[in-house]
Amino acid sequence: MEAGIVGLPNVGKSTLFNALTLSKAAASENYPFCTIEPNEGIVSVPDPRLEKITQYITPKKVIPATLKLVDIAGIVKGASEGEGLGNKFLSHIRQVDAIMQVVRCFEDEDVIHVSGNVDPLADIETIEFELMLADIETVQTAQSKAERTARSGDKDAKVLVEVLAKCLTHLEAEKPLRQLELNEQEEKAIKSYGMLTAKPIMYVANVAEDDLEGKSPLVGKVREYAEKVGASVVSVCAKIESEIAELDAGDRQEMLEAVGLAEPALNVLARQAYETLGLDSYFTAGEQEVRAWTIKRGFTAPQAAGVIHTDFERGFIRVEVYTLDDLVEHETEVAIKQNGKMRVEGKTYVVQDGDICHFLFNV
Numbered sequence: 001m002e003a004g005i006v007g008l009p010n011v012g013k014s015t016l017f018n019a020l021t022l023s024k025a026a027a028s029e030n031y032p033f034c035t036i037e038p039n040e041g042i043v044s045v046p047d048p049r050l051e052k053i054t055q056y057i058t059p060k061k062v063i064p065a066t067l068k069l070v071d072i073a074g075i076v077k078g079a080s081e082g083e084g085l086g087n088k089f090l091s092h093i094r095q096v097d098a099i100m101q102v103v104r105c106f107e108d109e110d111v112i113h114v115s116g117n118v119d120p121l122a123d124i125e126t127i128e129f130e131l132m133l134a135d136i137e138t139v140q141t142a143q144s145k146a147e148r149t150a151r152s153g154d155k156d157a158k159v160l161v162e163v164l165a166k167c168l169t170h171l172e173a174e175k176p177l178r179q180l181e182l183n184e185q186e187e188k189a190i191k192s193y194g195m196l197t198a199k200p201i202m203y204v205a206n207v208a209e210d211d212l213e214g215k216s217p218l219v220g221k222v223r224e225y226a227e228k229v230g231a232s233v234v235s236v237c238a239k240i241e242s243e244i245a246e247l248d249a250g251d252r253q254e255m256l257e258a259v260g261l262a263e264p265a266l267n268v269l270a271r272q273a274y275e276t277l278g279l280d281s282y283f284t285a286g287e288q289e290v291r292a293w294t295i296k297r298g299f300t301a302p303q304a305a306g307v308i309h310t311d312f313e314r315g316f317i318r319v320e321v322y323t324l325d326d327l328v329e330h331e332t333e334v335a336i337k338q339n340g341k342m343r344v345e346g347k348t349y350v351v352q353d354g355d356i357c358h359f360l361f362n363v
Helices: 013-021 048-054 086-094 120-150 155-172 184-193 217-229 238-245 249-259 265-276 301-308 310-314 324-330 333-338
Strands: 002-006 039-045 061-063 065-071 098-105 201-207 232-236 279-285 289-296 316-322 343-345 356-361
Touching (some): 002 086, 013 039, 013 065, 013 238, 039 265, 086 120, 120 184, 217 232, 265 279, 289 301, 301 316
Parallel strands (some): 098 201, 201 232, 279 356
Antiparallel strands (some): 039 065, 279 289
């Protein structure tokens, strides 16, 4: 699963990406198209539960969950019609699972805003509008082909024609497809088109160094908008976070304390991106490693086992499950079993976020 970092030029996308991935993606503050090909990076998802588990089970190594991030070049007004690098950017967005939109919520005369003034809501609306225009074009192109196939009596094509019409009506009312309720059959019918506005979205308010808590009126506008559309907002000062990311552990903690942060805002951002993607973590714990495994929310035990290895899913027998609370209370897996807290679950069990699992399989 991967999230695409999008935004207008000069909002701090590449600075944020560099801080998140500790990479050095090409960036030039006043050149809008410095990132042409999307940069990709893997970021760890901080999870205090891992550290808690290791207080009771001492492993040789600890492996957190990870998230793939894609830094996509700045979108400009008219991108759906080829402005800037246009459709190339849109195609990159089509390939990700969720959108992380960076919006500028700080004033800086040295960093020119592409539209001439800082207005985060206008930035949000510009990108949303371009994505909707692109989706309208996708739907209209798909409609003619689906209608021809439906006339031959193809049942799937008939369903597709109906759902495409529903999507077009919704888009023409200037509403993103993530706000359109579709049943499972309808979602399956249009899944292959990679509709841009159907992707879950979160907003990253890039704030000034004196507004780390995101209390400025600009951030307030973003929060109000996000609440209205059911999205989340994380405030980040990309400039400070990039400086923190380059420090070693001791200096990093010292700088965090100096600026009044309990942890890097990037930790909060990574966890929220994980949530936006609809992901959960379960854990495996033993002497070799304590590890967080990433699953889609709602995965059954065999599906969760398959994340470790396809053989685990194919030959799934059962899973032994306990919780971190059980471990804290009883301190060892032996004691957990002796006290009847080690559950044995079968193929229909839906793995819960935070479960500690031992899978039994046979192939």
